[in-house]
């Protein structure tokens with residue numbers, strides 16, 4: 001999305017923001033608003049955050065700060081292949097953090113980023129409900145279990161080969 005583009009928020013989000021603005025402490029609804037906006041657009045680009053800031057009468061820097069602080073908000077669209085590393089407790093204690101680093105190193109991007117060719121993005125998730133298979137990685141709907149950092153190149157190669 002062009003960073004200078006002016007974004008029109010959809011009616012449903014405008015109405016939600018308006019309802020929040022009628023309540024006490026409307027700024028406390030910022031995270032809820034950002035969730036709705038991300039659900040609609042898929043990510044939170046700067047022009048979108050500018051529009052949210054304007055409508056909620058919050059400084060843009062505060063809105064951007066919130067959007068970049070929380071891991072569940074994205075500033076870029078997801079890649080064609082969305083890699084999601086589970087960082088829930090069972091996965092974490094079994095080395096998910098090292099798996100995450102291996103994906104970052106292999107792809108040259110950080111958590112929440114997308115490769116320049118738009119093919120891969122990396123995100124984290126909380127427990128996906130299959131702790132016995134920890135550490136768990138999802139690539140779109142495909143589940144990879146008991147993943148080690150050493151397996152990461154093979155996982156990426158298998159995804160590349162399948163496309």
Ligand code: FES
Nearest residue numbers: 086088091127131
């Ligand atoms: S903590 Fe990762 S699947 Fe439960």
